Structure formats: structure tokens, C-alpha cells
Amino acid sequence: MRLDVITIFPEYLEPLRHALLGKAIEKGILEVGVHNLRDWATDVHKSVDDTPYGGGPGMVMKPTVWGPALDDVAEGKSVGWQLDSAQPHVDKPRRDDLTGRSFEGYEGEAGDKPLLIVPTPAGRPFTQEMARRWSNEDHIVFACGRYEGIDQRVVEDAANRYRVEEVSIGDYVLIGGEVAVLVMAEAITRLIPGVLGNASSHEEDSFSDGLLEGPSYTKPREWRGLEVPDVLLSGNHKLVEEWRREQSLQRTRERRPDLLRQE
Numbered sequence: 001m002r003l004d005v006i007t008i009f010p011e012y013l014e015p016l017r018h019a020l021l022g023k024a025i026e027k028g029i030l031e032v033g034v035h036n037l038r039d040w041a042t043d044v045h046k047s048v049d050d051t052p053y054g055g056g057p058g059m060v061m062k063p064t065v066w067g068p069a070l071d072d073v074a075e076g077k078s079v080g081w082q083l084d085s086a087q088p089h090v091d092k093p094r095r096d097d098l099t100g101r102s103f104e105g106y107e108g109e110a111g112d113k114p115l116l117i118v119p120t121p122a123g124r125p126f127t128q129e130m131a132r133r134w135s136n137e138d139h140i141v142f143a144c145g146r147y148e149g150i151d152q153r154v155v156e157d158a159a160n161r162y163r164v165e166e167v168s169i170g171d172y173v174l175i176g177g178e179v180a181v182l183v184m185a186e187a188i189t190r191l192i193p194g195v196l197g198n199a200s201s202h203e204e205d206s207f208s209d210g211l212l213e214g215p216s217y218t219k220p221r222e223w224r225g226l227e228v229p230d231v232l233l234s235g236n237h238k239l240v241e242e243w244r245r246e247q248s249l250q251r252t253r254e255r256r257p258d259l260l261r262q263e
């Protein structure tokens with residue numbers, strides 16, 4: 001998979017080089033290009049925004065800068081700042097890598113048309129289901145808006161050529177789309193086969209069966225006077241499964257009753 005991010009703060013995307021994503025870059029499963037929107041600004045001040053029509057506070061990002069930037073990045077005419085992995089990992093497989101599946105190639109959904117994702121608090125809510133679907137894409141372009149957003153015609157125009165999704169990561173307002181891209185990129189890429197060492201570790205994630213994941217425990221058996229639940233030491237897989245399911249349901253009822261009503 002290739003991810004391209006267009007932003008006025010390229011350094012914000014540096015964390016994508018680290019940890020699991022850095023490892024995916026190193027394995028050749030993932031490529032990440034970061035592009036500075038100002039490279040497409042044409043005036044001496046390199047301005048990317050202007051006052052909104054109709055008045056009001058804040059600034060709106062200009063279509064005349066975003067249009068050419070998106071076209072160049074979507075068509076692969078700009079490679080941008082190609083992120084490399086922050087640290088070498090391949091010589092040191094983690095314990096869960098040893099049981100992992102290997103990378104089996106891409107199964108993109110729409111040929112050579114990239115998926116364009118525009119993070120905005122006014123978008124559709126990002127979900128695990130979207131992350132799962134988009135983990136099959138070959139090429140995703142993220143367009144990070146700042147200020148009061150991007151001139152809406154940029155999205156309208158792009159929709160004539162690409163598949164476009166305006167997406168929110170939650171009911172709160174960030175300063176811009178960069179952090180939302182970090183969130184979505186991590187949620188999407190961890191589901192690409194070969195990125196997580198142990199494939200079954202995401203099959204049991206919260207949300208993958210519509211419920212929150214229950215609590216987990218490791219050694220020691222007793223810590224600061226707190227015991228690991230007996231059932232987990234019983235060796236009875238059926239009982240353990242039943243207990244985990246009940247814990248999941250209980251947690252979901254308490255914390256996210258809306259998830260149960262959706263079923």
C-alpha cells in the first residue's frame with residue numbers, strides 16, 4: 001500500500017516512521033510520501049488560504065493550490081518526502097512475528113484510482129469497518145485541511161476523478177487533519193496482512209465483533225494483592241471463551257450501550 005499525505009506541516013507526520021508502521025515500511029509492505037502543500041502555492045508569500053466568501057472568522061484553503069497538488073500526488077507526479085523506517089527491525093523479529101502470516105500482496109478495490117480521504121470534523125464518523133475496507137486499497141491520499149477547512153469545490157472536483165471520503169475521527173475539533181491522519185493511517189495499516197505479526201491479534205480487537213474487548217492479564221498471578229481471575233488459570237478453553245464473552249458484553253453495556261442497540 002502507498003499512503004500520500006498533503007499538509008502544510010510535513011513534520012507532523014514523522015511519527016508514521018516509527019514502531020509498527022516503520023517496520024511495515026522496512027518490510028516493503030508500506031510506502032509513505034509526505035508533501036508540503038506550499039510547494040504548489042504560486043504567489044511570493046506562498047499563501048495557501050484566503051478570506052471566506054460570505055464573511056465570518058478564519059480562513060479557507062484555496063482551490064487553486066489544492067487542485068494541482070492533489071492531481072500531482074494522485075497521479076504519482078510528486079513523490080514528496082519519502083519516509084524511511086526510524087529504526088531497523090528486520091533482524092530482531094518480535095515474539096508474535098514468529099506465528100505471523102506473511103504478506104500476500106495487495107487486493108486494491110478500484111484499479112489505479114486512489115482513494116482520497118479528507119479529514120474534517122464535518123465528515124462521516126471513522127469506524128473499524130472503514131479501516132478494514134480501506135486496508136485493501138493500493139493507494140490512499142490524505143488531504144489535511146487547516147483553518148476553517150478547504151474550499152468545497154476541491155472535494156467536488158476530485159470526486160469526478162477519484163473516490164473521495166470526508167471523514168471525522170470523533171466529535172471534537174482538532175486544529176487540523178494531521179493528527180486524524182496519524183490515527184486513521186495506524187488503524188488502516190495495522191490490518192494489512194503481514195503488518196501485525198500475529199494475524200489473530202486483530203481478529204479479537206474491540207469492534208471487530210461489534211463489542212468492546214474485555215480485560216487481559218499476564219504474570220505474575222498475584223500483584224499488589226490483586227489476583228488474576230481463576231477461570232483464566234483453569235485450562236478450560238470453553239469456560240475461558242464464555243468468560244471473555246461475558247466480560248465483553250458487560251463492558252460494552254457499561255461503556256458503550258449504543259453498540260448493543262445497533263445490533
Ligand code: ADE
Pocket residue numbers: 119120121167168169170171172173174175176177180
Ligand atoms: N480536523 C479537525 N477536527 C477533526 C476531526 N475531529 N476529525 C477529523 N479531522 C479533523
